[in-house]
Amino acid sequence: MQLFYSSTRGGAEKVTSAQAILSGLAPDGGLYVPECFPSLDVSLQELAGFDYQKTAWNIMKLFLTDFTEEELKNCIRSAYDEKFDSPAIAPLHRAGDAWYLELYHGTTIAFKDMALSILPYLMTTAARKCGMEQEIVILTATSGDTGKAALAGFADVPGTRIAVFYPKHGVSPIQEKQMVTQAGKNVTVIGIEGNFDDAQSSVKKMLTDPQLADLLSRNGFRFSSANSINIGRLVPQIVYYAYAYGQLCAEGAISPGDEINVTVPTGNFGNILAAFYAKQIGIPIHKLICASNENKVLFDFFRTGVYDRNREFILTSSPSMDILISSNLERLIYQIGGNDPEGCASLMQQLSGSGVYTITPQMQEQLDCFYGNYASMEETADQIRRVFTDCSYLIDTHTAVGSCVYDKYRKETGDSTPTVIASTASPYKFTRSVMEAIGMAEEQGDDFALADALSACSGTKVPQAVETVRTAPVLHDHVISRDKMQEAVLAFLGIC
Numbered sequence: 215m216q217l218f219y220s221s222t223r224g225g226a227e228k229v230t231s232a233q234a235i236l237s238g239l240a241p242d243g244g245l246y247v248p249e250c251f252p253s254l255d256v257s258l259q260e261l262a263g264f265d266y267q268k269t270a271w272n273i274m275k276l277f278l279t280d281f282t283e284e285e286l287k288n289c290i291r292s293a294y295d296e297k298f299d300s301p302a303i304a305p306l307h308r309a310g311d312a313w314y315l316e317l318y319h320g321t322t323i324a325f326k327d328m329a330l331s332i333l334p335y336l337m338t339t340a341a342r343k344c345g346m347e348q349e350i351v352i353l354t355a356t357s358g359d360t361g362k363a364a365l366a367g368f369a370d371v372p373g374t375r376i377a378v379f380y381p382k383h384g385v386s387p388i389q390e391k392q393m394v395t396q397a398g399k400n401v402t403v404i405g406i407e408g409n410f411d412d413a414q415s416s417v418k419k420m421l422t423d424p425q426l427a428d429l430l431s432r433n434g435f436r437f438s439s440a441n442s443i444n445i446g447r448l449v450p451q452i453v454y455y456a457y458a459y460g461q462l463c464a465e466g467a468i469s470p471g472d473e474i475n476v477t478v479p480t481g482n483f484g485n486i487l488a489a490f491y492a493k494q495i496g497i498p499i500h501k502l503i504c505a506s507n508e509n510k511v512l513f514d515f516f517r518t519g520v521y522d523r524n525r526e527f528i529l530t531s532s533p534s535m536d537i538l539i540s541s542n543l544e545r546l547i548y549q550i551g552g553n554d555p556e557g558c559a560s561l562m563q564q565l566s567g568s569g570v571y572t573i574t575p576q577m578q579e580q581l582d583c584f585y586g587n588y589a590s591m592e593e594t595a596d597q598i599r600r601v602f603t604d605c606s607y608l609i610d611t612h613t614a615v616g617s618c619v620y621d622k623y624r625k626e627t628g629d630s631t632p633t634v635i636a637s638t639a640s641p642y643k644f645t646r647s648v649m650e651a652i653g654m655a656e657e658q659g660d661d662f663a664l665a666d667a668l669s670a671c672s673g674t675k676v677p678q679a680v681e682t683v684r685t686a687p688v689l690h691d692h693v694i695s696r697d698k699m700q701e702a703v704l705a706f707l708g709i710c
């Protein structure tokens with residue numbers, strides 16, 4: 215059966231998955247959602263016997279029904295290969311009361327690789343399927359990790375160009391170095407004087423501006439987005455929750471059918487939404503534990519039903535979660551509102567106007583399977599130290615937010631359901647914060663020297679991704695104000 219996608223705001227025609235992947239955002243500014251949820255068509259028992267690639271095929275085929283078996287299997291084979299430094303692709307590590315699902319074994323050592331290593335293949339396949347002749351221009355705002363993962367995925371991919379905008383003062387030194395050293399004939403990387411939300415709003419505006427689209431089209435280009443609003447990002451993220459479930463069965467930690475909890479350090483709400491979608495298709499997930507840092511909009515939302523972005527934007531030690539507008543929450547809002555596009559559009563309008571909206575009590579009732587909490591920077595650092603000392607396991611600041619919130623959940627509820635914590639970045643990506651947390655703050659030198667010191671004291675190897683950028687030349691040093699973003703894009707495309 216063919217699955218179609220429609221916009222959360224109702225102002226766009228329904229499309230195939232290939233069309234949704236090419237567009238990124240729907241033309242009415244909404245997000246594409248599947249018209250209904252498919253069901254897993256293999257047993258949980260069978261799932262336990264699948265490797266990552268086979269799991270990917272069995273999950274993704276349910277959502278990308280217009281891709282042929284050969285097309286989809288090609289995409290999967292090209293994405294999940296030796297680029298990953300673990301044959302398991304996403305290995306599970308038991309530490310303390312939880313299993314850490316390590317999503318950072320790809321090229322840029324953060325979980326964005328899980329989806330962005332396959333998105334370029336999905337997108338070029340979709341372009342071919344739709345008979346599209348224009349060049350695809352990927353426009354991306356990043357809080358740090360998406361940018362590099364998208365650059366790595368799209369660099370020198372024929373028929374595509376990519377422009378990445380990042381908050382100049384809002385990413386870690388290693389994150390920045392990873393981006394500004396990106397080679398490739400079709401890439402540009404630009405720093406913004408502003409925060410992630412500024413960059414993201416401007417990008418969204420460009421992506422939905424019909425006049426701009428027309429100007430591009432006349433010059434042989436078409437915008438798309440590699441941000442987590444693209445369904446081509448979301449679907450590959452469902453895979454690793456199914457895979458983690460299968461692995462737990464295979465290890466005998468659970469029996470097929472048993473429930474698990476999933477804890478996700480959350481920013482834009484993409485990763486945890488993928489876990490929610492995994493639950494929809496039949497992976498037995500009990501609670502979805504949404505972990506925030508001090509930008510705790512989501513914690514407040516789950517407690518009160520009020521989403522309020524009017525607050526101070528706090529720069530934390532988990533910068534990839536420094537977000538006040540969690541874009542993917544719109545998909546959840548749409549669903550708990552009974553797939554009501556008018557209602558959803560109205561709430562999103564309130565969000566972009568006054569910055570606040572309140573959901574109805576009926577909607578709030580449907581959030582039962584979610585639990586929200588947050589961790590302060592001090593709690594995050596304490597958690598890194600505790601897990602390192604007690605379990606000899608090193609986690610990064612983002613994962614530590616998840617781990618800390620999971621402990622709070624367990625204490626508060628007494629629920630001892632086996633729990634998977636999404637481990638979203640390598641500790642080597644946020645070296646300084648991790649070193650400070652384990653009491654090695656006096657180490658001198660740049661982040662690369664710190665990486666060596668971290669390696670020495672933890673007995674783990676400096677990942678290849680860090681070695682690669684250590685000596686790479688800076689190729690991009692452009693910094694602009696946010697009102698100059700459109701100009702920069704046009705200049706990059708040679709349109710004036």
Ligand SMILES: *Cc1c(COP(=O)(O)O)cnc(C)c1O
Pocket residue numbers: 324325326359360442479480481482483484485486534535612638639
């Ligand atoms: C992007 C990111 C997150 C947040 O994920 P969302 O899907 O935006 O909620 C968490 N941790 C790391 C390391 C990230 O890069």
